[in-house]
Amino acid sequence: MSAHRLLDAIRGALRTHAGVDRREFLKLAGITGGGFVLAAVAPRGVFASEGTEKLVASAELNAFVHVSSDGKITIYSANPEMGQGVKTTLPMIIAEEMGADWRDVEVVQAPVDEARFGRQGAGGSTTVPRTWNQMREMGATAREMFISAGALVMEVPREELHAESSKVVHTSGRFKTFAELATLASRQPAPEPGTLIFKERADYTIIGRAVSGVDNLAITTGQALFGIDTRVEDMLYAAYEKCPAIGGKVVSANVDEIRAMPGIVDAFLLRGNGDVRELLDGVAIVGRTTWHVFQAKKQLKVKWDESAASKDSWAELVTRATAGAGTRGEADVYAKGDVDTRFAAAGNRTLEAFYEYPFVSHFTLEPMNCSAHYRKGQNGAKDTVELWIPTQFPAGAHAAAKSMFGFEPDQVTVHQMRLGGSFGRRVYSEYICESMKISERVGRPVKLTWMREDDLRHDFYRVGGFQKVKAAIDAEGRLVAFENHHFGMKRDGEVVSGSGFRENEFPVQNIADALISNTWFDIGTPCGPWRAPRSNTNAFVMQTFLAEVAHTAGRDYVDFLLELLGEPRWLEEGNAWALHTGRAAGVIREAAKAAGWGRNLPAGRGLGFAFYFCHAAHVAEVAEVSVDAKKHVTVHKVTVAVDVGPIINRSGALSQVEGAVIDGLSTMMGQKITMEGGRIQQSNFHDYRILRMPSAPPVDIHFIESDFAPTGLGEPALPPLAPAVCNAIFAATGERIRKMPLADLGYTI
Amino acid sequence: MPNYQFTVNGERRSLDVEADMPLLWALRDVLGLIGTKYGCGIGQCGACTVHLDGVAVRACSTPVAAVAGRAVRTIEGLATGDDLHPLQKAWIDLDVAQCGYCQAGQIMAAAALLAANPQPSDAQIDAAMAGNYCRCGTYNRIRSAVRKVAGASSALWYDATAMEVSA
Ligand code: FES
Numbered sequence A: 001m002s003a004h005r006l007l008d009a010i011r012g013a014l015r016t017h018a019g020v021d022r023r024e025f026l027k028l029a030g031i032t033g034g035g036f037v038l039a040a041v042a043p044r045g046v047f048a049s050e051g052t053e054k055l056v057a058s059a060e061l062n063a064f065v066h067v068s069s070d071g072k073i074t075i076y077s078a079n080p081e082m083g084q085g086v087k088t089t090l091p092m093i094i095a096e097e098m099g100a101d102w103r104d105v106e107v108v109q110a111p112v113d114e115a116r117f118g119r120q121g122a123g124g125s126t127t128v129p130r131t132w133n134q135m136r137e138m139g140a141t142a143r144e145m146f147i148s149a150g151a152l153v154m155e156v157p158r159e160e161l162h163a164e165s166s167k168v169v170h171t172s173g174r175f176k177t178f179a180e181l182a183t184l185a186s187r188q189p190a191p192e193p194g195t196l197i198f199k200e201r202a203d204y205t206i207i208g209r210a211v212s213g214v215d216n217l218a219i220t221t222g223q224a225l226f227g228i229d230t231r232v233e234d235m236l237y238a239a240y241e242k243c244p245a246i247g248g249k250v251v252s253a254n255v256d257e258i259r260a261m262p263g264i265v266d267a268f269l270l271r272g273n274g275d276v277r278e279l280l281d282g283v284a285i286v287g288r289t290t291w292h293v294f295q296a297k298k299q300l301k302v303k304w305d306e307s308a309a310s311k312d313s314w315a316e317l318v319t320r321a322t323a324g325a326g327t328r329g330e331a332d333v334y335a336k337g338d339v340d341t342r343f344a345a346a347g348n349r350t351l352e353a354f355y356e357y358p359f360v361s362h363f364t365l366e367p368m369n370c371s372a373h374y375r376k377g378q379n380g381a382k383d384t385v386e387l388w389i390p391t392q393f394p395a396g397a398h399a400a401a402k403s404m405f406g407f408e409p410d411q412v413t414v415h416q417m418r419l420g421g422s423f424g425r426r427v428y429s430e431y432i433c434e435s436m437k438i439s440e441r442v443g444r445p446v447k448l449t450w451m452r453e454d455d456l457r458h459d460f461y462r463v464g465g466f467q468k469v470k471a472a473i474d475a476e477g478r479l480v481a482f483e484n485h486h487f488g489m490k491r492d493g494e495v496v497s498g499s500g501f502r503e504n505e506f507p508v509q510n511i512a513d514a515l516i517s518n519t520w521f522d523i524g525t526p527c528g529p530w531r532a533p534r535s536n537t538n539a540f541v542m543q544t545f546l547a548e549v550a551h552t553a554g555r556d557y558v559d560f561l562l563e564l565l566g567e568p569r570w571l572e573e574g575n576a577w578a579l580h581t582g583r584a585a586g587v588i589r590e591a592a593k594a595a596g597w598g599r600n601l602p603a604g605r606g607l608g609f610a611f612y613f614c615h616a617a618h619v620a621e622v623a624e625v626s627v628d629a630k631k632h633v634t635v636h637k638v639t640v641a642v643d644v645g646p647i648i649n650r651s652g653a654l655s656q657v658e659g660a661v662i663d664g665l666s667t668m669m670g671q672k673i674t675m676e677g678g679r680i681q682q683s684n685f686h687d688y689r690i691l692r693m694p695s696a697p698p699v700d701i702h703f704i705e706s707d708f709a710p711t712g713l714g715e716p717a718l719p720p721l722a723p724a725v726c727n728a729i730f731a732a733t734g735e736r737i738r739k740m741p742l743a744d745l746g747y748t749i
Numbered sequence B: 001m002p003n004y005q006f007t008v009n010g011e012r013r014s015l016d017v018e019a020d021m022p023l024l025w026a027l028r029d030v031l032g033l034i035g036t037k038y039g040c041g042i043g044q045c046g047a048c049t050v051h052l053d054g055v056a057v058r059a060c061s062t063p064v065a066a067v068a069g070r071a072v073r074t075i076e077g078l079a080t081g082d083d084l085h086p087l088q089k090a091w092i093d094l095d096v097a098q099c100g101y102c103q104a105g106q107i108m109a110a111a112a113l114l115a116a117n118p119q120p121s122d123a124q125i126d127a128a129m130a131g132n133y134c135r136c137g138t139y140n141r142i143r144s145a146v147r148k149v150a151g152a153s154s155a156l157w158y159d160a161t162a163m164e165v166s167a
């Protein structure tokens, strides 16, 4: 399954609330079939570096939990860790339900085995909501098995026992430790999932705390964790050059000259399969160190056939959209009510604006890389491939190996490595395919590392676009009609990830008359999910435009938003992933209060407000900025109010919001990818501008911990940042911002 | 192939490599010290920051020939045995890392700063750390962790006392 389909499937499962999924999962995870016998060996495929020996003589309570006779509780983290914190967060949920003392817990990255662990991807801020019940069931199952064992050993009724601090405790105060009970507990029948009772929030001892990430010691002491840290015996290093005009075919290259260079072992052409998500044509260079292959790559002379390559030009897209801005789009028109009557009505004022936002790169600090070892089968055995991958979707490697070699999953071993950032970048398989093919060719393990320049020029970009928006305001200052002509992008006939303006964008569902139309431009530049796809640009357009509407109507923006939201209700009945107007109003009021919204500020200084809903999260942000005469922007503070339900790891949750604010600011201020002749024109940090520490504002974060089920926080705090800052710049200067990045308008930070 | 001798984390090393091989790749691919990271290769991101005779340098832009006879310290050698450097402790206490990829370089840059200036002002911290990029946006926590170690009286933006740390 391709990664974007997988994302959709995850969202689908969420919508149906995963009833079947969960039972299926528990069956797969081996819980429903009764207790496990003592598992005296480590599960297959666990990395030796991650404590295999420690699992020996441990008792397996279920697929996720082992307890050893010395009291160490081992919890598997099954999902990719890319900085979003799941490797700490999910085990916290298990430990909580189990009654474990967190200090006894050791978290181990699980082997990739979806039959055992369920889906192991990460994306769309879905990991927490998707696994919340599963993790609680894993913990509660283990707890009940411990209680059964405790009842046997202490010869008391189960009802008189409970679990806390890694102990089973009797009402009399007598107790047995998990360590003492581990073996017996592992032999107890697992309770039926339907009989499990989860802890009440008031009784939590782990969930809601600030817990330091489980890999922090390894990170701060420089131990191997990331994909790029992979070292295996006999390994060679590789680089891969693709056509700078994306999709071009290789005709020839000076591979003989390259092979003769110092430290180079081989250089050869690879023929791609034309799928940018798998393998494009290129030239592989293999050598003794990464540096040797990078040096050799700079000496490559390649003849490309660009006839089928991307011809994209950003300048041309701007010209076409600007020319079409006065029209209505012809494709995918959504209409309700009658906007034209509203726009024409006497007494209604209309407001129009044209917005532009660029392509941007993911720019993860760890560049794309993958280590692969292709082994020829001996004595008639099948060939196999072993992979060390920093990826959001490890199972994608199975599909990739099938596509490259016709391999079945049993011929592929995947080691899930920590990701040095991802933000939606590592969901396709091109760097995996490249490294597998190179290893096959040289017959040795190979670590492929992309140069930073490759990484910036061969991304799946956050798509750029344009929107022409129009509003009608009635005599009472209310928004009564909204129209959007959205200019989006298609590639190979499909709307690209991140492009689109849907009818559930706020406030389309809140008003009676709305019209959305589209014009699609065909492009060759690959696009992919980038932290809060669609939302990260639609929030900028909608929340600056609505603020302008409110201002034009002479209204306070917060009042205007609250009125638009109306009575507390779900906007889509029965869909817990839809906007809830009461939760929205809650974060809006909280952010306004915390930021001192409405305060008088000196000239040149202003507050800007934005609200956005995505990924089931309601978020409001207020930026306080100053702008000087040279258009230098100082962001004094960003105040954020978030409702994602109960917070699991307070530290991790704060980090996600802090990070989203900095990322949003960095992107809106300086980042822009342009292409001419299908070539990406930026290449490295010197021409792709990023935010540095001196420009990082303090972030004041307020969680509204409502009783709704917890949802993800990796993405939803990013979209409101840009409009909050733009609205603040307007308050400070009177200039409306309708184009990102702000560097193009002369602003600096 | 020329031979270069220098110390890495106090150990004598002898390498036969090209003179212009950057220290970064000598560390990572020849010596197997992968704690020092590659981010840009052009001295712009700070992921490769190490100490050369106690001063922070960019290993991607420092040829091996330039370190002959000198002392290199990497993130792997920052702790003294099992005793973490105070910055490493602060980084764990404040849960600074998100993805963690930039953090070795951040810690090495901060360690060089504090060695030269044990009580830097906020502006001095910002100036010293401006060359170290964090894609995940952990700047506020980095600043707080450095302040914490420096014993700064200025209020921590991030309230460290609110943090609870796993064993
Ligand atoms: S890798 Fe050396 S500064 Fe970026």
Ligand code: FES
Binding pocket: A083, A365, A420, A421, B097, B098, B099, B100, B101, B102, B103, B133, B134, B135, B136, B137, B138
């Ligand atoms: S923590 Fe990810 S780059 Fe800094």
